[in-house]
Amino acid sequence: VAGHTGGPKIYRDDFGGTSAATPLAAGVAALVLSMDPTLTYEEARAILTKTAKRIDYANTDVDGQWRDLDGDGVKEYSSWYGYGRVDADRAVCVARNTITVDPGVVFVDIPEDEPAIRPVTIRCSGWRPRTFHITAGPTTTVGPASSFVLHNGDTGTYDGSFDCVETHVHIWLRYTGTTDGDIAAGTLTVTCDQTGETFDVNLSANTIERPKTALVLALDRSGSMNDAAGGRLKIELVRESAAVVPLLCDDGTGLGAVRWDTDADLAGAMDVMDAGDELGGAGRTALTEFIENHTTNILGLTAIGDAVEAAQSLLNDSDGYALKAMCVLTDGNETESLYLSDLDPEELHSRIYAIGVGTPEKIDPAKLAIIAGANEGYLLMTGNITENDDFLLTKYFQQILAGVTKTEITVDPQGWLTPGATVREPFPVNETDQQVDAIVHCRIPELLRFEIEAPNGQIFGPAEITGIDSRFVVGRGSAYYRLDIPSSIVGPQDPAQSWYAHIGLNERTLQEFWGRVQSRPGMRTTSLGEFAHGLRYAFTAQTRSSLRMDVNVTQASHEPGAKVWIRAQILEYGYPLQNRTKVWAVIIDPKRNTTDLQLVPINGGNYEGSITANLTGAWRVTVHAEGNTTMNSPFKREAIRSIAVWPGGDRPGPKTTDKDCRGRFFCCLFGRFCTCRRHRKRLNLSRRRQRHAG
Numbered sequence: 296v297a298g299h300t301g302g303p304k305i306y307r308d309d310f311g312g313t314s315a316a317t318p319l320a321a322g323v324a325a326l327v328l329s330m331d332p333t334l335t336y337e338e339a340r341a342i343l344t345k346t347a348k349r350i351d352y353a354n355t356d357v358d359g360q361w362r363d364l365d366g367d368g369v370k371e372y373s374s375w376y377g378y379g380r381v382d383a384d385r386a387v388c389v390a391r392n393t394i395t396v397d398p399g400v401v402f403v404d405i406p407e408d409e410p411a412i413r414p415v416t417i418r419c420s421g422w423r424p425r426t427f428h429i430t431a432g433p434t435t436t437v438g439p440a441s442s443f444v445l446h447n448g449d450t451g452t453y454d455g456s457f458d459c460v461e462t463h464v465h466i467w468l469r470y471t472g473t474t475d476g477d478i479a480a481g482t483l484t485v486t487c488d489q490t491g492e493t494f495d496v497n498l499s500a501n502t503i504e505r506p507k508t509a510l511v512l513a514l515d516r517s518g519s520m521n522d523a524a525g526g527r528l529k530i531e532l533v534r535e536s537a538a539v540v541p542l543l544c545d546d547g548t549g550l551g552a553v554r555w556d557t558d559a560d561l562a563g564a565m566d567v568m569d570a571g572d573e574l575g576g577a578g579r580t581a582l583t584e585f586i587e588n589h590t591t592n593i594l595g596l597t598a599i600g601d602a603v604e605a606a607q608s609l610l611n612d613s614d615g616y617a618l619k620a621m622c623v624l625t626d627g628n629e630t631e632s633l634y635l636s637d638l639d640p641e642e643l644h645s646r647i648y649a650i651g652v653g654t655p656e657k658i659d660p661a662k663l664a665i666i667a668g669a670n671e672g673y674l675l676m677t678g679n680i681t682e683n684d685d686f687l688l689t690k691y692f693q694q695i696l697a698g699v700t701k702t703e704i705t706v707d708p709q710g711w712l713t714p715g716a717t718v719r720e721p722f723p724v725n726e727t728d729q730q731v732d733a734i735v736h737c738r739i740p741e742l743l744r745f746e747i748e749a750p751n752g753q754i755f756g757p758a759e760i761t762g763i764d765s766r767f768v769v770g771r772g773s774a775y776y777r778l779d780i781p782s783s784i785v786g787p788q789d790p791a792q793s794w795y796a797h798i799g800l801n802e803r804t805l806q807e808f809w810g811r812v813q814s815r816p817g818m819r820t821t822s823l824g825e826f827a828h829g830l831r832y833a834f835t836a837q838t839r840s841s842l843r844m845d846v847n848v849t850q851a852s853h854e855p856g857a858k859v860w861i862r863a864q865i866l867e868y869g870y871p872l873q874n875r876t877k878v879w880a881v882i883i884d885p886k887r888n889t890t891d892l893q894l895v896p897i898n899g900g901n902y903e904g905s906i907t908a909n910l911t912g913a914w915r916v917t918v919h920a921e922g923n924t925t926m927n928s929p930f931k932r933e934a935i936r937s938i939a940v941w942p943g944g945d946r947p948g949p950k951t952t953d954k955d956c957r958g959r960f961f962c963c964l965f966g967r968f969c970t971c972r973r974h975r976k977r978l979n980l981s982r983r984r985q986r987h988a989g
Contacts, residue, residue, distance in 0.1 A: 299427035300698060307935040317717075324385045331389035339390075341801075342422060344371070344456035345378035345536035346386040389461035390423030396485050405472040408729060409505065410841055412446050414465035415485060415496055417453070423489070424455040429466060431484035438479030443498050444469050447926055468498070469520060475504040505584060506617035509549030510699050511538060511609045512582070513602040515625040515652075517556040517595040522626070525680040529626055529652055530591050532680070535772055536688035537589075537624075540696055541582040542569045542770040543732065545839075549616050550578040551609045552585045556595025557631050559605030569611035571765045573777065583771070598624055599663060600633030603647065610645050619700045620646035620672070622692070628659040629949050635662040636950035640669070648672040648695045651777075652688070654679060654885075654912055655939035661853045662948035664939065673848070676937040678885060678913030685832040686736050689772065693835065694935045702732075703840050704933045709833035712737070717744075719800040719960050723838035724750075724780060725790035727867060730839040733796050734775040737832040741769065742808055744801040747776055747783035750792035758783055760908045780838075785938040790928035796834055844932035846918045855911050855945025861896055862920050863902045865932075867925060871900030876922030885912025894918075914938035 323341055334342075352697045354360050354373065361370035372378060397416040405411045417427055428450055433443040446467035453464050470479070481498040513539065518528040541550060551567035565585050570578040606621035613619065614633040629635065647670040651658045655676060675691045678683070686709060706722045724731050735745055746756040757767040764779035781788050843866045851858045861880050862923055865872040878894040894902035908914055920932040 308351060320381055321880040323381050324388050324833055325730065326383060327390040330387055331392060331821045335948075338440055339548075342386050342390055343381060344378040345390055345422070345702070346382050346459075348375075348382045348402070348413040349373075349384075349532070350376055352794055360516075360553060361639055385459045386411040388420070389422045389457050392489060393597055394419055394425065394490070395558065396494035398495075399497045399499065400468055401498075402470040402744060404503045405470060406501060406503055406505040407475055410469055410471040410727075410729065410813070410868070412467050412469050413466055414463075414872075415451075415483070416467070417451055417464040417485065417494075418458070418461050419453040419464055420459070420461045422457055425464075425490075426488040427451040427453075427464060427466065428486055428488060429483055430486040430493070431459045431482075433483040435469060435479060435482050437481070438477055438500070438950040439473050439924055441482050442470060442473070442479035442500060443483075470500045472502040472505075475643075477502040480834065485749070488493045505547065507547040507549060507569075507615060508620065508699050509551065509613050509616035509619040510540070510544070510609060510696065511551040511567065511606040511621045512540065512551065512586075512587075512621075513553050513559075513606040513621055514589055515556065515591065515597065515602070516554045516591050517625075517627060518591060518593045519597075520591045520625045521593065524652065525684055526682045529764075530589065532625060532652070532688050534586055534589055536692055537586045538771040539689050539692050539736070540622075541570065541579040541586070542768065542773055543693065543775065544579070544696060546570055546572055547580075548624045549613055550582045551606075551613065553602070553605045553609060554589060555598065555605060556592045556601040556602075557598055559598075559944045560600040561605055561608070561803060563611060564605065565618075567609055567743060573768050594629035597625060597627040597629055598631040599623065600635050600637050603635065603643070603666070604633060604798040607643060607645055611722060613870060617692065618646065618699065619644070620648060621649045621696075622650065622695050623663070624650045624652065625658065625660075626652040626656065629662075632951040634949045634951060635666055636948050638666070640666075643670055646671045646699070649674045650691050651676040651913075651939070653677065653855075655941040655944065657950070660939060660942050660943075661946075664853070665759040665848075668849070673936060674939065675935065676939045677914035678915070685738075685831050689736055690833070690835075690935060693837075697837060701839065701843070702778060702837050704842060705836045705931045707833065707835045707933050709831070711744075712798060712800050712832050713829035714802065714805060716802050717797055718832075718834075719748075720796045720834045721793040723929050723931055724727065724788070724794050724838070725842075725930055726926055727926055727928075727930070728838040728840045730779045731778050731780055731794075731839045732775050732835075733778075733794075734835045734837070735796070735798055735832055736773045737830055738772065739808070739830065740774040742800055742804050742830065743774055743832075744797075744799040745774055745776075745779075746797040747773070748795040748797060748974055749782070750794060751786045752787045753785045754797065755784060765780070790924075790926070794836075798832060798834060800830060806819050842866070842872070842924060842930055842932075844908070844918070844920050844934060846934040846936060848916055848936040850908070850938060850940070853940055855909055855940045855942065855944075857908050857940050858905055858946075859908050859938050860903065860905045861892065861894065861918065861936075863920065863934075865900045865902070865920055865922070869875070871938070872922070872925070873900075874904075874923050874925060876920050877916045877918045878918070880904060881919065882906065884908075885910045885914065908938050908940045911941050912939075914940075 359375040361373045364372050369385040395418045400413050413800045429636045435442045446469040447457045451464040451466045483496050485494045547568040548570045550570050551565050553564040568578040570576045602623050610619040647667045649663045651660045667674050748754045760767045845864045846860045849860050863878050865876050880892045882890045892904045894904040897903050916936045918934045
């Protein structure tokens with residue numbers, strides 16, 4: 296309404312200028328004051344100017360253009376339009392200054408010994424800044440004492456906003472799962488410092504059994520596994536490297552295994568069973584023996600579809616595991632059915648990981664990579680293995696085990712140990728970590744002198760390990776400490792300070808070893824070559840943590856020249872980490888050239904970068920992250936992935952086209968006489984399941 300002339304209700308549309316603006320602004324100001332009568336005229340004026348709508352913002356006239364008056368980088372004033380058109384709706388909304396607090400905080404199904412955080416959510420709108428404090432609690436009224444604790448201070452701050460939007464202020468609580476079946480309840484009170492308003496909040500939580508995972512190894516034993524790789528046979532490399540799985544897994548992990556070549560050896564398979572204690576658990580022992588007895592079938596072909604189907608069968612027959620996964624290892628392309636293309640995707644209910652021992656040109660792993668990616672896993676490729684790749688396959692198995700068991704690798708350096716020298720390797724431990732493994736991989740771990748230095752300078756070795764919340768384990772190719780955090784065997788553990796692994800050679804054990812070498816000519820020749828530069832080692836620290844780095848590498852194609860995206864997300868207690876983190880990828884191409892690629896922050900804790908894979912072969916990608924937690928403690932993360940490109944990489948994989956196959960019905964009816972390998976194999980698999988159920 297522009298104005299009224301009196302008399303009949305005749306309105307005009309040509310009444311403007313200050314004559315119209317003044318009463319209009321005064322009317323809006325009255326509405327603003329009705330929302331908050333305590334406003335001073337300066338505050339009311341600020342609301343009107345900050346909420347006004349800027350019009351003709353692209354104006355370039357000397358007088359009419361918009362200018363930045365206060366140096367904040369925002370052009371908020373024009374000599375033609377003032378601060379803009381008064382926005383009554385927005386001004387009233389901003390002046391209202393509302394506060395509400397969600398009445399409850401709920402922790403649902405928190406696994407035993409696992410910490411979780413949830414926010415007390417305070418919903419604010421309006422221009423006035425507010426500060427909130429927890430003035431009572433958190434108290435625990437039901438359940439174990441002190442079930443609920445403040446995670447990072449008792450204060451939340453709202454800076455005020457001239458946008459008509461609701462802003463959430465969070466004060467974080469932490470609850471750590473206790474014993475399966477426990478429930479807890481409590482209360483706290485939030486107070487607004489400026490208004491004195493108080494808000495009561497109810498707290499509740501329950502604990503469930505820590506979810507268990509099952510992992511089945513499907514190990515290739517075809518004839519080509521007797522080929523040389525890095526100075527040894529591939530089958531020897533697999534036996535040495537796969538041993539890390541039963542050695543490092545936690546006690547609740549289910550372990551199973553199956554060998555395969557032309558067919559999967561289900562009769563000799565290891566059914567899934569719990570690993571058990573780190574020192575001699577039944578599942579660990581069984582899988583260790585299975586791996587040690589893994590040998591080639593010199594006439595065996597490569598039926599990768601059989602491997603996947605057999606591993607899925609073992610997982611189907613296992614009960615009590617929340618997550619089920621398989622790791623399929625192969626060194627050749629598909630030369631026999633079942634082919635991967637023969638598999639029904641609807642029958643694959645597990646996470647699928649794969650390891651290719653060799654080059655993509657020889658393995659042709661496109662279909663395997665696609666199936667793994669479609670089932671929440673990934674493919675790792677070794678490329679040509681040299682003598683400098685001692686621990687590559689071990690690290691691949693360890694990376695996959697970490698993914699299955701929700702463990703994070705923090706650091707992973709390697710080098711040489713020489714007599715009389717000690718290597719001091721740092722690794723971070725902070726408040727998000729519940730358990731830490733400090734691991735040394737080497738050919739002869741019995742020769743190691745391996746100790747841990749805590750942040751307070753205390754150094755301890757195997758003799759100080761209690762077995763209650765700490766373990767020291769030596770197995771084939773590796774030795775490690777497993778420590779609950781905080782650890783009871785050391786003093787103050789400042790999360791801002793590093794821990795250290797002290798690694799050297801035990802002089803007395805080394806002398807005894809050399810004595811045995813000198814007495815055995817064959818052993819002497821081999822060992823002298825290995826010790827020419829000392830003993831090669833790799834140190835890895837990994838943690839069961841609430842700070843996770845999820846990594847995803849995707850390829851537009853498997854042909855040379857493919858664009859590859861490398862993405863990472865950093866999560867803390869399930870929420871995107873807001874602190875800026877340095878994330879980068881170290882990329883080794885097939886010619887062993889190294890490139891560093893910085894990943895750019897996108898949003899929600901996500902980081903991204905891309906490259907073009909223009910060289911044929913296997914590319915190794917190690918993604919690193921380094922930064923601080925929300926409580927400002929340092930952390931590091933590492934994860935290994937692969938890129939594979941080769942000419943013909945996008946060709947479809949082989950598929951069974953047996954002309955003698957008369958259909959599934961005929962084969963099931965006369966399975967004993969069926970010549971179709973696909974249906975005959977599946978009939979045998981079905982019979983095994985029936986025997987297992989019986």
